[in-house]
Structure formats: C-alpha cells, structure tokens
Amino acid sequence: MCQELILSWQDTKTDQWFPIGRFSKHNDAYTFIYTKGAKQAKKHGFIELASMSDFNAEYRYSDIFPLLKNRILNKSRPDRQEFLKWLNIDSSNTDFEELAKTGGVKATDNLCLFPMPIKKNNQYNLEFFTQGIGHLTKSSQKRIEALEVGEKLFFCADLENSQDKNASMFRTKDPVEIAGYCPKYFAKDFKKLFNLSKESFSIKVKQVNKNAPEQLRLLCEITCDWHQDFSPFAEDKFTSIN
Template sequence: MCQELILSWQNTKNKQLLPIGRFSKHGDAYSFIYTKGAKQAREQGFIALASSMQDFNTKYFYNDIFPILKNRILNKSRPDRKEFLKWLNIDSNNSDFEELAKTGGVKATDNLFLFPVPIKKNNQYILEFFSQGISHLPKNSQKRIEELEKGEKLFFCADLENSQDENAHMLRTNDPVEIVGYCPKYLAKDFKKLFDLSKKSFSIRVKQINKDAPDRLRLLCEITCDWHKDFSPFSEDEFALN
C-alpha cells in the first residue's frame, strides 16, 4: 500500500522534470513538505502549489486528502470506476494514494506528476508500474503487447542513443524480440541502480494486460528485486527535504 508520493513539476520549455515535494499519509491525516528540487524549480518558473503553501520550509497538514490530489482521483460515483480500478489492479474503492501512484495523477491543465516512494517488503523492492510510450510504438509492437501473457518476462534495456533522456530504458520481449514501451522516466534511474547492485534477483514481468484501456494504462508491469544494502530510492539531493 502506497503511503508516500513524490510530486514533480515539469518545465514546459526544456521538459526537465523536478521533484518539488512529498505527500505522506499517516492513518487519516495527510502532510506535505517541499523538497530541495522545489527551489530549483522556482528558478525555472515554478511559484507554489497554492497561495496558502508559499513557504518552502514549512510542513503542511490536512485532515483530508489535499485538494490538489483529490481532483486527480476518478470520481467515485462514476459508473466506469470499477473497471478503472481493475485496470490499475486495485481491489479497494478507498485506495486514493495507490490510484495516484499508478496513474501519476496526470491532468491536461497543468504540468504536475506524481509517483510512489517504494516500501521495502521482506528486504525486497516490489513495484507495479505502467509501460510508457505505447502510443508511439509501431504496429508490430502494439500487436505483441496484445499477445503478452501474465508473468511473461520483460527485458530491461538502455536506450543509449536517446538524445532527450540519458537515463531512458526500454522494455522488450524475448521471442520474438519487440519493444513494448519504456520504463517511467522517474523510475528508470533507480531501476538501473537495482540492476547493477542485484542483477541476479532483478526481474520485470507482465502483471496485467488491459486491452480495452487507454494506451497509458495498457501494460501493467511489476519489478521485483532484492533491496541491496547500498540502495536507497531517490537518493539524489533534489529529492531531499528542505
């Protein structure tokens, strides 16, 4: 169960993605604190989340989920919500953080994105995520995605000639070999660290295929890996708290 989300802001000019804060859930209470990345973002045009959250050195508390998160959750009265949660592999209608962790809370009206902070489980790193960029893949890759089977192994491959993202990593099948998307940009760097530290246990497999879902929710994957003693998620300075 996801208990902490990182909020990131994208500079629309250079497409740089900067972590600006962390939302946490503690029972029925919620908190938010800006990260050091927020100060970098401010230099590039980011102002603040709200007029009541201008101080980058203050920890903010709510007794309910923050309004900026609430409007990114699919309305619970919608008749298609049950199917939507099935696509996300969520079995509870009250798993707001889990929903946001998987969808990213993406809205067309702003440039904010959410992603989960993984929790160590029995010394394991286990995380579900959706393959990215499926809509840009050729028809043969689209067809291969439809033919994937639950539990099928996917291979983690560096996209070395990607001029826009030096950390970009693709997901491919084995036989026949086809690219079936990309690892989320915000997770790829940590996945690479895990691959280097715990290669023998590193595994990405198909968790679920949602043939009727939008492309961004089509292929749900799961990564499992030993949580190496030298690994810490999101260890870069921009993720640290102010």
C-alpha cells in the same frame, strides 16, 4: 500499500522534470513538504502551490489534499470499477494507490505524482505502467496485446536517447519487440537495482488492459532484492528543504 507520493513539476520549455514535494499519509492524517528540487524549479518558473506558499513549512490535513482529490477519478462514475481493474486495485481505500499508478496527470497543469517505494522483507516490489506505447510500431503494439500474465520482459538501455543517459525500455523475448519505455522517474533507480541485484532482478507482465487508454495498457511488476547500497531517489533534490 503506497504511503508516500512524490510530486514533480515540468518546465514545459525544456521538458525537464523537478521533484518539488512529498505527500505522505499516516493513518488518517496527510502531510506535505517541499523538497530541494522546488528551489531548482523556481528558477525555471515554478510558482508555489495554492495555499502552500512557504517552502519551509510542513502542511497537514485531516483529509486528502485538494490538489490530490482533484486528480482522483470521481467515485460515482459508473466506469470506476473497470478503471480500478485496469490499475489492479481492489481495495476501497485506494486514493494513494490510484495516484501512484496514474500519476494524477491533468491536461490543465504540468504536475505528476509517483510513489516512494516501500522496503518489505528486504525486497523492492513495484507495479508500474510502461510508457510511450502509442509511439511504437503496430507490430510492437500487437505483441503487447498478445503478452501473457507473468511473461518476462527484458530491461534495456535506450542508447539512441541522447537527452537522458538513464533512459531505458523494455523488450519481449520471442518475437523480440519493444514493449514500452521505462517511466523517466524510475529509470535511474531501476538501473541501479539492475547493477546491484542482477540475480534477483525481474520484470514481468502483471496484466494487459486491451481496452484501456495507452498510458494504462501494460501493467508490469518489478521485483528484486533490496541491496544494502541502494536507496530510492537518493539525490539531494528529493530531500526535504528542512
């Protein structure tokens, strides 16, 4: 169950992403704090969020923040149940889980959300969608449609990406095809986990949503031991300003 979401902002001139804040949920209370990445983002044009202008404050709501609520699929829509099946969600209390998997992306702004992993039984476990499927060859897209639940995927460096040294992708075994790219915000941590916990590191197909939009097409699951030297999103830009 996701209890914390990291909010990131993109500088559209450079395509660079900055983690600017963290939403958390405890029982029925919601909080938001700015991270040090917000100060970096401000140098690139980021403007404080509406009704949350103080970088040093902690904001509390008894209900989910309006910024998040506007990114959740309307619960009265007749296709909502199918949508939740694509996300592999079957609970009634799904707001943070939904945003953790969809990213809460809207065409009207340049914000994105992703989950803070939770350590449980000394394991790292996370479901995520591969990215960039629409840019793959038809052969790769057909291979994705043919994937079976539980099929193993291989984590590989995207060596041709000169802009991001942590860029990674996933491939199948037989026949070998690219199955999508690693979400940018997870790439560095996945790489760390692969190097620290190779024996237990595993990425498998959770489900294939053939009728879903490409960004919700291939749901995968990563599992591995939570190594004692690993901390998720350990860079200073992810920490609270205070």
